[in-house]
Amino acid sequence: MVPGRAGAAVILADALNRVPEGLTEAMALVDGLDDALVHGLGRPDESHLSALANLAAVFAGSPLAEPVNEAVGKIEAGSVTDEHLLALAGARCALLGAAHDALLAGLDQALSRTRSELVALAPRRSAPAGVRSWLRELAITGWRGVDHEIAAAGARAVPGLLEDPQYRRLAVLVDGLAAELRAAAPVATQPQVPARRWADLWARALLTAQADVPVSPVNGRFLILGADLREHPTAFQVQVHGLLESGAEVRLARTSLTAAKVDTITGASVWRLLEDFPVLLTALAKHQSVELTGMPQTAFGDLLWDDSRAVAGEVTDPFATARVRLGGAVAASVAPLERHPAAILEPVLLEGYQTGEGRIDLGGAVLDVDPLPAAGPITPAMVAASSACIGLLRHDTGGWSVRPLAVQALVRKKPVEAHTGDWALGPTEPKAAKAEALAGAAVEVLRERAGRLLRK
Amino acid sequence: MQQTDPVRRSTAPQVPPVHPRKLNKVPFVEFSDGRLQGVVSSGSDVTRVYVSSISAGDHGLDCSTNNNRPCGGLGASPCKHIQSLLAEAENQFGSARVARYLGIEVAEGGGLLGGLHPVRAKGQAAEVFSSFLRHLAYLELPVSVEPLSEMQWFPAGPVQL
Numbered sequence: 001m002v003p004g005r006a007g008a009a010v011i012l013a014d015a016l017n018r019v020p021e022g023l024t025e026a027m028a029l030v031d032g033l034d035d036a037l038v039h040g041l042g043r044p045d046e047s048h049l050s051a052l053a054n055l056a057a058v059f060a061g062s063p064l065a066e067p068v069n070e071a072v073g074k075i076e077a078g079s080v081t082d083e084h085l086l087a088l089a090g091a092r093c094a095l096l097g098a099a100h101d102a103l104l105a106g107l108d109q110a111l112s113r114t115r116s117e118l119v120a121l122a123p124r125r126s127a128p129a130g131v132r133s134w135l136r137e138l139a140i141t142g143w144r145g146v147d148h149e150i151a152a153a154g155a156r157a158v159p160g161l162l163e164d165p166q167y168r169r170l171a172v173l174v175d176g177l178a179a180e181l182r183a184a185a186p187v188a189t190q191p192q193v194p195a196r197r198w199a200d201l202w203a204r205a206l207l208t209a210q211a212d213v214p215v216s217p218v219n220g221r222f223l224i225l226g227a228d229l230r231e232h233p234t235a236f237q238v239q240v241h242g243l244l245e246s247g248a249e250v251r252l253a254r255t256s257l258t259a260a261k262v263d264t265i266t267g268a269s270v271w272r273l274l275e276d277f278p279v280l281l282t283a284l285a286k287h288q289s290v291e292l293t294g295m296p297q298t299a300f301g302d303l304l305w306d307d308s309r310a311v312a313g314e315v316t317d318p319f320a321t322a323r324v325r326l327g328g329a330v331a332a333s334v335a336p337l338e339r340h341p342a343a344i345l346e347p348v349l350l351e352g353y354q355t356g357e358g359r360i361d362l363g364g365a366v367l368d369v370d371p372l373p374a375a376g377p378i379t380p381a382m383v384a385a386s387s388a389c390i391g392l393l394r395h396d397t398g399g400w401s402v403r404p405l406a407v408q409a410l411v412r413k414k415p416v417e418a419h420t421g422d423w424a425l426g427p428t429e430p431k432a433a434k435a436e437a438l439a440g441a442a443v444e445v446l447r448e449r450a451g452r453l454l455r456k
Numbered sequence: 457m458q459q460t461d462p463v464r465r466s467t468a469p470q471v472p473p474v475h476p477r478k479l480n481k482v483p484f485v486e487f488s489d490g491r492l493q494g495v496v497s498s499g500s501d502v503t504r505v506y507v508s509s510i511s512a513g514d515h516g517l518d519c520s521t522n523n524n525r526p527c528g529g530l531g532a533s534p535c536k537h538i539q540s541l542l543a544e545a546e547n548q549f550g551s552a553r554v555a556r557y558l559g560i561e562v563a564e565g566g567g568l569l570g571g572l573h574p575v576r577a578k579g580q581a582a583e584v585f586s587s588f589l590r591h592l593a594y595l596e597l598p599v600s601v602e603p604l605s606e607m608q609w610f611p612a613g614p615v616q617l
């Protein structure tokens with residue numbers, strides 16, 4: 001290891017071990033609200049009322065003070081309206097936003113990562129009445145009170161949302177939450193409730209306001225670092241992280257493709273849903289850079305991918321990109337409502353570490369390794385045998401973890417390398433290819449049925 | 457290092473991915489409205505499908521075509537469509553989840569089918585069929601290139617409960 005890198009590793013480990021001032025207190029307030037939501041705001045008991053009062057107290061003197069105080073008072077008196085819920089969700093969002101900022105600032109400092117100026121946004125529209133009434137019912141009943149009927153009510157709102165592209169975000173979110181509630185119903189019989197997760201999704205759905213994000217065309221070379229894969233029963237998303245090189249400037253950039261799907265399409269077959277994006281998929285599978293001309297990009301660093309504005313460039317090793325260019329790259333600012341500790345996904349190159357069971361030990365800081373997706377070739381064994389990893393640093397449950405996007409390892413004395421996007425054009429490993437061929441037929445069967453039944 | 461309190465974890469999806477299975481025979485299976493229900497292809501006619509259901513608890517069976525003609529094969533015992541529905545539900549969700557939902561007590565060495573104590577019941581064929589159409593409609597939606605940052609809460613991979 002080069003001395004400079006060793007120094008950087010120590011600085012990073014220090015940052016990962018440091019708990020920002022006020023973080024514990026902020027999260028305790030969030031937990032208080034989350035626990036009240038487990039029980040239900042319709043009939044709060046003393047402990048929940050005092051948790052809500054603590055939440056209100058911390059906003060004294062801020063613009064949120066009055067609405068939060070009023071909400072807490074009304075809940076105590078037994079009435080819950082959408083305005084009150086919005087105030088509580090807003091308070092929760094503000095606390096988590098502050099926690100996010102403190103954590104990210106520490107990380108940016110350790111990585112010497114500069115970030116562009118914050119962009120202000122004016123929200124335009126909020127959730128439609130059908131969704132708001134479901135969210136209100138959930139809050140009043142509490143997660144513990146969710147039965148099959150309330151769980152199913154959420155999914156019923158989705159087809160209407162899907163008809164309007166403006167509500168696609170909300171549809172994806174409500175569908176994901178409703179599927180979890182359906183699978184857990186009746187929740188009263190579950191040993192535990194994922195209180196923070198469901199409160200996150202609930203608050204997000206309530207606050208999801210479509211805003212006009214400034215978009216401008218960019219030119220340059222997109223150097224891919226790796227792909228982060230996300231999936232729930234009715235959606236698959238690949239988020240590609242990379243560097244955008246235009247002139248002398250290098251910036252971190254992302255692009256996300258989200259396909260609607262059904263639960264029976266899963267595993268490596270999900271890539272088939274993105275076949276209309278051959279340039280990006282090929283670049284992922286073959287480790288190519290991509291030349292962009294007039295590609296729209298939001299002020300928050302998201303490229304709104306248009307395959308016709310992209311041309312495959314030369315083969316480029318993501319590890320070389322990470323080693324040479326990632327250090328000085330400028331990161332985008334984070335949109336106001338996106339600020340949440342669990343939304344931190346910072347691309348990093350980790351090297352010279354030790355591995356343990358599901359862990360990467362940086363020497364001073366130990367990172368849990370996230371679960372690995374079935375749609376890519378990286379296995380826990382490869383991570384355990386790895387010596388270098390491109391990953392996303394994440395913060396959850398009060399600690400840092402890493403989600404590997406690529407690893408370099410020695411397996412039976414042979415160097416191997418694997419990237420989550422390697423199977424974008426189909427699995428390259430014979431056993432996985434065979435399984436995919438079998439499962440992938442599902443996509444064709446369902447498309448054929450859809451063609452016959454929906455378009456006759 | 458992480459504390460591993462699942463109650464305070466944001467990004468642990470709660471629904472395990474289903475097992476991939478062949479969809480030709482039974483393209484659609486769902487748990488809904490207190491029933492295991494789904495759509496079963498007719499062996500002989502590509503334009504015809506059967507809508508079959510088994511109710512949770514009392515194991516009420518129903519099977520009819522999508523045009524509401526009763527299935528000729530359904531008598532006191534399950535027709536072949538209901539047998540296929542149950543077998544494919546088992547492939548997709550695993551037998552434990554199916555048995556739990558329907559309230560089937562599986563005898564040692566016995567299958568789910570053997571644990572059914574069926575009666576005839578009226579299912580909701582029209583609703584099941586429209587549910588299938590809504591299911592198919594997902595595949596008609598265009599890919600979105602918007603950031604859709606909500607998906608950050610749903611990392612792909614095995615479920616950690």
Ligand SMILES: [Zn+2]
Nearest residue numbers: 519527535537
């Ligand atoms: Zn039948």
